[in-house]
Amino acid sequence: MPPITLHPQYSVPVRLLSESIATLRSSRFFPCGLLGMVLLAAALPLHAQESPYIVTYDHYLEEPGSLEVEYFSTFGTQRAGNDFHAFWAEFEYGATAWWTTELYFDGQTTFNDSTLFTGFRWENRFRLLAREHIINPVLYIEYEQTSGADKILKEVEGHDVEADYAVPNALARQEHDHEIESKLLLSSTFAGWNIAENTIATKNVTGGNPWEFGYAIGASRPLALKASAQRCSFCPENFIAGVEMYGGLGDRYSFGLHNTSHYVAPVIAWNLPSDWTLRLSPGFGLNDNSHRFLLRWGVSREFSGFGAAVSRLFGGRQ
Amino acid sequence: MRLQSSAVALLLTLGVALAQAPSKPVAKDNSVYAELAKAPKRAAARRNPFATDPDAVAAGGKLFGLHCAECHGDMAEGTKKAPSLFADEVQRATPGTLFWLLTNGVVRRGMPVWSKLPEAQRWQLVSYIKSMTLASKPGDADPPHPAPH
Secondary structure, three states, X not given: OOOOOOOHHHHHXXXXXXXXXXXXXXXXXXXXXXXXXXXXXXXXXXXXXXXXXXXXXXXXXXXXXOEEXXXXXXXXXXXXXXXXXXXXXXXXXXXXXXXEEEEEEEEXXXXXXXEEEXXXXXXXXXXXXXXXXXXXXXXXXXXXXXXXXXXXXXXXXXOOOHHHHHOOHHHHOOOEEEEEEEEEEEEEEEOOEEEEEEEEEXXXXXXXXXXXXXXXXXXXEEOOOOOOOOXXXXXXXXXXXXXXXXXXXXXXXXXXXXXOXXXXXXXXXXXXXXXXXXXXXXXXXXXOOOOOEEEEEEEEEEEOOHHXXXXXXXXXXX | OHHHHHHHHHHHHHHHHHHHOOOOOHHHOHHHHHHHHHOOHHHXXXXXXXXXXXXXXHXXXXXXXXXXXXXXXXXXXXXXXXXXXXXXXXXXXXXXXHHHHHHHOEHHHOEOOOOOOOHHXXXXXXXXXXXXXXXXXXXXXXXXXXXXX
């Protein structure tokens, strides 16, 4: 395998983050730290009003100071290979009302093969306009350090096709990707409907790969627009349903739909008053390059006031 | 080196968290209400379609508990993060002005946009806020029902 070379501008922060994660994972303090974080989070008040999308982003950011902890699964069918179950955990934090930062940890199990940790992602979203407009832009910048065995399909870009995922884990894990991913998120809300359009541009900084492009679009609406007066789990306003579609658009040298994969997926989210959100999305491949079926589901919980609680722990102002 | 890297990563994390901590006692800062005056006349003149809905205040109270109480306080009395909604500036504001503020937020001051709540729910929140009276201000003899969580 050729050695990984990173542009100097990326190498320091990337190495820092990688080493930190590796050290924390191997440290005897890690379980204590994790327990502390769980206890801290359990003591915080909660609320949730989450969109149903799993791939598409709307323009709503995390509330300032809130931490949202999320777990997602993707089950995918695989022709000429083994089906897989990919999963990831997200830690999404509202740094300000205009900036949300998020850390992902990815893994996957390929049936009749193995289970792997496949990498991490650090995502940032910046709201560009202070007030609401007909179309609201958000800038998305993400750094990914993943192996070729990553199968979470959080976005589809370039010439990603089903056959790429048939490679055995032992081989696929030897490929290491360091990607910078940018997105322009456009989103509108009208008459209860949210319409979101994302354009994706990705560059793998480890080699001479060209910029790759992709898209995701989505539409969703709560089942009821008016809230009921009573606290309830099954009230229609707690359910948001919609559909999303996503796929690749080739790369800099071969832009377009040739040799790309595309999916359409109904989505539904159930925002429970107990502050959990459940999401479910069966996805269907739209051409022969796509997985025939993807079943995604996720569970998340939002912890308000997380930033202030951490600040208090370290003597911050009350 | 690894320990140092971990410490730097931890410090970066804490930096973000500390940056989030309220740096000013916002509840005592009257300038936070100035945003209300920025509502366009047309928006300020809008009427609350739920003004006569007997359930709107209760529904708004439920929504307040879910989405607003964390910052504004369970009784809307204000906290270090967000101002009191009993303030004259808020109570004198037209329903349309409050609706406009909820929709647009005050992003630079840390209040998110709440257009992700459907219009009907934002109006229900306005109904709840306008139902607060000074007689029911926290600390007075007959406090209002707290926002349900």
